[in-house]
Amino acid sequence: MAEKTRVIEVVPYDPVWKEQFRQIRSMIEGYIGDLILGIEHVGSTSVEGLPAKPIIDLDAVMEDYSMLPAIVERLAKAGFEHQGNLGIEGREAFNPTVPDGFMKYHLYVCPKDGKGYLEHIAFRDYLRSHEAARREYASIKMKLAKQHRHDIDSYCDGKSEFVAAILKADLDRG
Template sequence: MAERTRDIEVVPYDAEWKEQFNNIKEMITGYIGDFILKIEHVGSTSIEGLAAKPIIDIDVVIESYSVLPEIIDRLAKEGFEHQGSLGVEGREAFQRTFDDGYMKYHLYVCPKDGKGYLEHIALRDYLRANEAARNDYQSLKLQLAQVYRYDIDKYVHAKTKFITDILHKTIYRH
């Protein structure tokens, strides 16, 4: 099971997050680069200027699930435990089984047309391009981190409407 956040702390944006992502990306590419299309920095740490929980979210993009068994095998040899979808369609989660010296990160393997990946990119790109929405999201996250400091489920649930509204403006618009 993915490591659960015990104490929710939203901190100011840190330019170091980009460097940490690039270092982790290089490591992952060394393990499975021949099976993947690209590696994307997603989540709040990927949005310059946005306060975030200091956890890097990484989507490893694959052509299709046909390469997943080999990726699971290779990542297992490098100390990653496959956790399944964790209830999110279109992504497979992996957790490092030991401290590798990088800051905390979540690693997901996603097909290029997977819902989880497409939603991550849509949200990231929208917030990068819309300062007002980014500021509103930051305010919401800071407020929720205080109210639900020790309850990650309620924190995540309380952000859902904001995120869903953005997804309806982007990939789910009709």
């Protein structure tokens, strides 16, 4: 089961996150690079200027689910526990079980046409290119982190309406 965040801490954007992503991506590519199409930095740490929980989110993109058994096998040998989809279709979670020297991160393996992956990219790209939305989301996150300091589910639920509105607006535009 995924490790639950004990205390929700949203901190100012840190440029170190980009470098940490690059280093983690390089490590993951060393294990499964020939089985995937690429690895994307997603989540709030991927949006310059956006406050975030200091946890890097990575989506390793595979062609389709036929690649998953080989990916699971290789990542297991590298010390990653396959956690299944954790209730979100189109995304497989992996948890590192041995210290690797990196900051905390979440690794997801997703098919290239999976809803979870496509939504991660659409939301990230929208926030990167719309400063007003980025500021509004930052405000929501900071407020929720204070209100729900020890309740990650309520924190996440509180962001859902904003995220859904952005995804709908992006879909309506595209």
